[in-house]
Amino acid sequence: MIQSRRDRRDWRIFSWVSLASAIVSAMFSLNVSPPEESWPHAIAQGIATSLLVATPILFFELRSARAGALRRLRRLPLALYFAVKVLYYVVVILFGLIVARLLMTAHFEVDTIFHRSVFFAVGMSVVGNLIFEMGGLLGFGTLKNLMTGRYVQPKRELRAFLLIDMKDSTGMAERLGGVLFHELLNDFFRDVADAALECEAEIHKYVGDEAILTWEGGAALADGECLRCPFIARDLMARHGPAYLARFGAIPTFRASIHYGEIVAGEIGEVRREIAYVGDTLNVAARLLDAAKELGRDVLVSDDLLAQAPLPEGLRTEKLPVLTVRGRAAPLGVSALESV
Numbered sequence: 001m002i003q004s005r006r007d008r009r010d011w012r013i014f015s016w017v018s019l020a021s022a023i024v025s026a027m028f029s030l031n032v033s034p035p036e037e038s039w040p041h042a043i044a045q046g047i048a049t050s051l052l053v054a055t056p057i058l059f060f061e062l063r064s065a066r067a068g069a070l071r072r073l074r075r076l077p078l079a080l081y082f083a084v085k086v087l088y089y090v091v092v093i094l095f096g097l098i099v100a101r102l103l104m105t106a107h108f109e110v111d112t113i114f115h116r117s118v119f120f121a122v123g124m125s126v127v128g129n130l131i132f133e134m135g136g137l138l139g140f141g142t143l144k145n146l147m148t149g150r151y152v153q154p155k156r157e158l159r160a161f162l163l164i165d166m167k168d169s170t171g172m173a174e175r176l177g178g179v180l181f182h183e184l185l186n187d188f189f190r191d192v193a194d195a196a197l198e199c200e201a202e203i204h205k206y207v208g209d210e211a212i213l214t215w216e217g218g219a220a221l222a223d224g225e226c227l228r229c230p231f232i233a234r235d236l237m238a239r240h241g242p243a244y245l246a247r248f249g250a251i252p253t254f255r256a257s258i259h260y261g262e263i264v265a266g267e268i269g270e271v272r273r274e275i276a277y278v279g280d281t282l283n284v285a286a287r288l289l290d291a292a293k294e295l296g297r298d299v300l301v302s303d304d305l306l307a308q309a310p311l312p313e314g315l316r317t318e319k320l321p322v323l324t325v326r327g328r329a330a331p332l333g334v335s336a337l338e339s340v
Helices: 005-032 037-064 068-073 078-105 113-137 141-150 170-177 178-198 217-222 224-239 239-250 280-295
Strands: 155-166 200-205 210-216 252-270 274-278 299-302 315-323 334-340
Touching: 005 037, 005 113, 037 078, 037 113, 037 141, 068 178, 078 113, 141 170, 141 200, 141 224, 141 239, 141 274, 141 315, 155 178, 155 217, 155 280, 178 210, 178 224, 178 239, 210 217, 210 224, 224 239, 224 252, 224 315, 274 280, 274 315, 280 299
Parallel strands: 252 299
Antiparallel strands: 155 210, 155 252, 200 210, 252 274, 299 334, 315 334
16 A cells, blocks of 8 residues: 555654653653662553553544544634543543553552653643644744754745645635635645645745745755646645535635745744745746736746756646746746646
8 A cells, every 4th residue: 555645754753753752751660660660660661651642642633634523623612622632631641551550560559650650641742732733833844943943044045936826716705705715725725735745845834825835955856846746736626526516616726836946044023933935036936826827827837947857757848938027137937837
């Protein structure tokens, strides 16, 4: 069975977090174990507890954004959603601690070590939950860059940008109404996010009905993944077509533009911080998106990018007249990108 890159990503997260949890849990168990208990037994109990507690919690966090029944929990009011998560965590933690104790010692009693273990497990779960929620809010790539201070000082980078803009969003908003259109946007961006994960792109931000995806230079040009990405998103929407039609009466379509060049990346803002990309590259990508609408094309790509990235199998290009971009001295060579 061939796994998607999203599945492989989830398994990497699952494996690394499980390993880290097992190590921390083993160290805690070794620290609180009574003097007469051997250290191999203490470590084994810590690892067993980690498996029984961390595994179901990790499964919930990774699958709640994808599995239908679990994903619906996220539509609950935030306070109620957190209450459900806290209840689930408490049940898992108590069950895991009791079962691990029974497996390793064949008896169970509520003693000081059990109390300390409960507080430790709850603390670990809260920290892990905060990391997952912050990663979901900011994007794990952005969270990592903010935590490591990669862009505290602005730096020049070569990046590819893919802009995806829903067609006829105004008409659909009028037909569906605000609430239902918001749900359509959410499903639309979920398919775009799945395509981004398949192409190993970073989701920079959502702006209205537009998504901005980006790749660092080497990753963007290595195998032309940035050129395949809009077609993967289109295929995902077609695959989910029956669900879109049943709920919204239409399958969303979009225009896209792809460009590559130098930008300056750096942290920006005080009350709310984010990583901003500044430079001509994003402006040109936005001009390409406007040109796609004017020319009646679905995907436009700059010749600057085509000259450096291999064209993936199953795609073809059609040379178009050069574009004049405001603020840019040289005209921009541009091509339409289509699937064969």
